[in-house]
Amino acid sequence: MRQARVRIGMGVLAAFLATGAAGAQQVAAPAVQVDPDGTVHVPAMTVPVSPMLSPEAQRYVAEHLREMQQPAMVAQKDGVPVFMMPYIARAKARFAYGLAERRIGGVRVFDYAPRAGIKPGNRHRVLINLHGGGFMGCFPGCAELESIPIAALGGIRVVSVDYRQGPAHKFPAASEDVAAVYRVLLRTYPAANIGIYGCSAGGMLTGMATAWFQRHGLPRPGAIGVFCAGLTSSANGFGGDADYMTAAVGEARPAPSGSSRPGSALPYLAGTDPSDPLVAPAASDAVLGKFPPTLILTATRGFELSSAVRTHGALVRLGVDAELHVWEGLFHGFFYNSDVPESQEAYAVILRFFDRKLGR
Template sequence: MTAGSASRVTAKRARHPGWAAALTGLLALTLAPGATAQTPNTVRVEPDGTVHAPAMTVPVSDMLSPEARAYVAEHLVQMQQPELLAQDNGVPIFMKPYLARQMELFPHERTDTTIAGVHAYDYTPRGGVPASQQDRVLINLHGGGFMGCFPGCAELESIPLTALGGYRVIALDYRQGPEHRFPAASEDVAAVYKELLKTYPARNIGIYGCSAGGMLTGMSVAWFQAHGLPRPGAIGIFCAGATMSSAGFGGDADYFNGPLGDARMPPPWPRPAPVEGSGLPYFAGVDVRDPLVSAASSDDVLRQFPPTLIITGTRGFELSSSVYTHTQLVRLGVEADLHVWEGLFHGFFYNADVPESRQAYDVMLRFFDRHLGR
């Protein structure tokens, strides 16, 4: 970028003045030589590296498919309508059309069941599990911030993989906050896992989830290690990483991806008061650096991970954690794949009509097919 083009970028007037603290890393690169701290539309950098950026306008990425471009615009508008974020029997209102569409697209059977005392939905392809998948099973850990979204998120994460991949997928209704506290969810996953080990060898069991469920996937592997359980054959940490912060998942994305991905303000800086732990009720009083919560805080825990698939988007507020988790896994010699979708946000693949979502399903299925039972 030339000095002239950088100055033109930073001189744009924003339609959303609340974005002044966002996109710090990116905007630091656009500071024109010779600009002064007194200029209103100039990036200001403090001695400790903290960046204060002016408001700016960010269009939807032109690298997206037409369907995805419309989807991003729709999502950002929806995120500013609180009534659409409310849950109706465990299904966020804005997700209902996505769920109805998946029901049309992906033939499947669902059994309401209980395994090892844990409520679950047991999904299979319509017509039954094919012979090629009879000896393999997936456990889904749904998203929802450890405060709901069962069955909504569980359905959206499970139905495509059972219908397209032929897998039996067991989605767990694990205990959540505010009624329950850590490690209740980890205990539930371990209980179901131990029960499935009576039927499936560990190498044939895959575990995956999005958002809170992606984080819980990593937490569960750490829990298995601490309690002498064998590691599963492969895991998928989607829309998440193996780290946590008081403002999200940690790193730069806590600040610049709230506005870009979900039309919400980044956390204030400096913080109004010292903040420790997580803002999620489920983790009240828990040290977010505990390896049973943030597995990436311990090399000893992380190096024992099974093959791991990480999926995120450049607008996902988990982006930094996803990238960091992958970097640490690779550093420690763990087989790990990272797939980042340009221009897309947290949990983007819930909409099955977007080509990029279908690409994500293909990546998930190829990964589990390659690793389970190997």
């Protein structure tokens, strides 16, 4: 296939060797400059879609990069980003599930279940989904794409929480809402049988809520999933090299310039302290060391990659049962498109993890 290419001029690690067609004559590469403080200046370069991806995923990456350059495609209509609408339509057609909208602990939720019924091994288990969207929307859009495949394929109940978000609400409103739902579910399910997961902001909130439970004396859940996210805080994104190295080739956007107060990029977290473990659990070994088994999913073009790797390393260092799965060549929240084989691989990883770690 003809591969889409993204031209970037930013700090991406690279070495350039060009060979002539006839005599394999070596051509000098543009110089990479390094400042005394280690800042690297890399010339403009061309990055193809990874040949390691399935053909479906290669087309998906090219489509995603084009869509991310169109403001109309990322705009939300009734809580659904426009570019996600085809994904939702296909997920609803592909997976057999039921949905009930209700309130649990005073919080609105979408309650998903497989149409064929809960599998016998999952009758005393439940998953809580915390949707993505930068704490600024994407309910029900992100909730649908994170919950429908898991409920249908896993034969398990999934409760997706419509937690309070910015800019109308500030931290810790979302953590409070998750705790309210969790308290009610604890009346029916043992804590060891409850799993919590989310993507992007929902992945962050999964960690934040787990820390919130610790602070307020609630039992820890049986297992959690931090997807498309990490548990660190940064003014520019999730922090680390990925702010500069993967956002361009994954989201078709330039590297951040300048600096701002940590947390200010997300209105929901404005004014928070990045060293507060209720905001960034990875800031505290004491908090992170008490985490339940944790599954972390990311991709080599995900702008959360550095934070995900850092979070996993800290969990392992502290003796927490933690898994890190990284998909080659894909981007932030890649598994929202259920057509792609790599997304189906991700669903299988998620379901196997919760099946192994939750109580029965």
